[in-house]
Amino acid sequence: MGRTLLIALALAMLVAVTLAIRTCGQTGPVTTQPARDLSAVVALPNGSTMTAPKGTVGRDMVDWLASNDDTERRFELGGREFDGRSVEPTIESKVRITRGIQILKANPNVDLHVIGYTAASGDEAADIKLSQARAKWIVDALRDGGVAGSRLTSEGRGGADPIGDNNTAQGRAANERVAMILRHRR
Numbered sequence: 001m002g003r004t005l006l007i008a009l010a011l012a013m014l015v016a017v018t019l020a021i022r023t024c025g026q027t028g029p030v031t032t033q034p035a036r037d038l039s040a041v042v043a044l045p046n047g048s049t050m051t052a053p054k055g056t057v058g059r060d061m062v063d064w065l066a067s068n069d070d071t072e073r074r075f076e077l078g079g080r081e082f083d084g085r086s087v088e089p090t091i092e093s094k095v096r097i098t099r100g101i102q103i104l105k106a107n108p109n110v111d112l113h114v115i116g117y118t119a120a121s122g123d124e125a126a127d128i129k130l131s132q133a134r135a136k137w138i139v140d141a142l143r144d145g146g147v148a149g150s151r152l153t154s155e156g157r158g159g160a161d162p163i164g165d166n167n168t169a170q171g172r173a174a175n176e177r178v179a180m181i182l183r184h185r186r
Helices: 002-022 057-066 091-106 124-144 169-175
Strands: 041-043 049-051 073-076 110-116 152-156 178-184
Touching: 049 091, 057 073, 057 091, 057 178, 091 110, 091 124, 110 124, 124 152, 124 178
Parallel strands: 110 152
Antiparallel strands: 041 049, 073 178, 110 178
């Protein structure tokens, strides 16, 4: 019995060594992480940090706030904030809201005025109502995220002040936008 056990153990070792030698040179897929752009990480006044790459609206806001400029500043959000002609926010919009909450919480001496716009549909009353609902959604989301409601105001301007040609799809998309005005409270 001892001899059988010794032979079984020797065979098991031989199989293990053979498998180890066969797979020695093989490697699985190698994944690499892209280099992190450390210049995109910014420190906020409350000690927290966030990622805000240069050239983004978030970075422009952080840089302006850090400058302690006494004037107010208007920021136009780029991209689609809402799905079609609805008050349903896009995923991008939800990410921007999260960043906005971080920025506003870190700067409690700043008030925000949100202005909603739409592409002109031919029904001015509906356009104003939709733009007001969108601006209100943003204010509500910021408040739900912990920003004091007393710091937040909103308005809807419908199809007023277009920045694109309402006769083209690209122009209408540009007119479906949100602007934010930041003001230092003194």
